[in-house]
Amino acid sequence: xxxxxxxxxxxxxxxxxxxxxxxxxxxxxxxxxxxxxxxxxxxxxxxxxxxxxxxxxxxxxxxxxxxxxxxxxxxxxxxxxxxxxxxxxxxxxxxxxxxxxxxxxxxxxxxxxxxxxxxxxxxxxxxxxxxxxxxxxxxxxxxxxxxxxxxxxxxxxxxxxxxxxxxxxxxxxxxxxxxxxxxxxxxxxxxxxxxxxxxxxxxxxxxxx
Amino acid sequence: xxxxxxxxxxxxxxxxxxxxxxxxxxxxxxxxxxxxxxxxxxxxxxxxxxxxxxxxxxxxxxxxxxxxxxxxxxxxxxxxxxxxxxxxxxxxxxxxxxxxxxxxxxxxxxxxxxxxx
Numbered sequence: 001x002x003x004x005x006x007x008x009x010x011x012x013x014x015x016x017x018x019x020x021x022x023x024x025x026x027x028x029x030x031x032x033x034x035x036x037x038x039x040x041x042x043x044x045x046x047x048x049x050x051x052x053x054x055x056x057x058x059x060x061x062x063x064x065x066x067x068x069x070x071x072x073x074x075x076x077x078x079x080x081x082x083x084x085x086x087x088x089x090x091x092x093x094x095x096x097x098x099x100x101x102x103x104x105x106x107x108x109x110x111x112x113x114x115x116x117x118x119x120x121x122x123x124x125x126x127x128x129x130x131x132x133x134x135x136x137x138x139x140x141x142x143x144x145x146x147x148x149x150x151x152x153x154x155x156x157x158x159x160x161x162x163x164x165x166x167x168x169x170x171x172x173x174x175x176x177x178x179x180x181x182x183x184x185x186x187x188x189x190x191x192x193x194x195x196x197x198x199x200x201x202x203x204x205x206x207x208x209x
Numbered sequence: 210x211x212x213x214x215x216x217x218x219x220x221x222x223x224x225x226x227x228x229x230x231x232x233x234x235x236x237x238x239x240x241x242x243x244x245x246x247x248x249x250x251x252x253x254x255x256x257x258x259x260x261x262x263x264x265x266x267x268x269x270x271x272x273x274x275x276x277x278x279x280x281x282x283x284x285x286x287x288x289x290x291x292x293x294x295x296x297x298x299x300x301x302x303x304x305x306x307x308x309x310x311x312x313x314x315x316x317x318x319x320x321x322x323x324x325x326x
Contacts, residue, residue, distance in 0.1 A: 055299075079300065088291065088292045089292070090293050091293070093291070094231040104296045107300035108301055
């Protein structure tokens, strides 16, 4: 099976934000067991690209397909197979870390508290489970967001700056999780400024303004 | 093990109710506003009883409408600001489920409370 039918395929995508032509006919593919590292200067359209890949933003021209089908043809099916982590951790301050996970992951799959706690433990955020997200540090919030990605057990990971605010051990942890994910046959599209030290098959896409 | 629509609706509804009760001021503020408007109106105008009786329902409706505007802002804005709305939108459940659950929860904590008052 070729990669176009088995993974994520972005074809000649054009996006304008107002008068600005942000993405100019961008094309790439991410196959199973592969990581694509998107880099580039601020404002070049990395986050826009990621939002196009999630389906949250529709490109003016071009097409995004998943397993050979355009994502617009069955958006809910596609979304149930992806885990997205935006550059803000997307946690409700009034909910505890565990509640934050419950109320998002359980919309995708049936999962019990123990499994969610295990995911928090895996990302080093077990101590935060019962604390309101508002009281967590930026790094801890990032770890909780990563636990959510893990708990979704989605084949496609779309991560926007997943290393922001993390300490050295956190960076190693996320790199390790990414390596494991692609080794299991998962796909990852990662927007990051710094060099990625992820074992396994990875490519780099440098966007230019 | 995908999650059904009804299950998703209940989950989002629970989320909204938990969030509302963690911020009780968001429920109380419109109610207090409603009470203030409806009590100050006759005091300020010093009208006759018969006239007040005729105007009463209209004043109640307008006060209810204005007080519901106070809580309307919280319906989607806070989720949009902190990025959780994107997570809900990408839950693979369809936006109508999310919007229906959020609107119902909003009505339960603002509309229904107003009706009771």
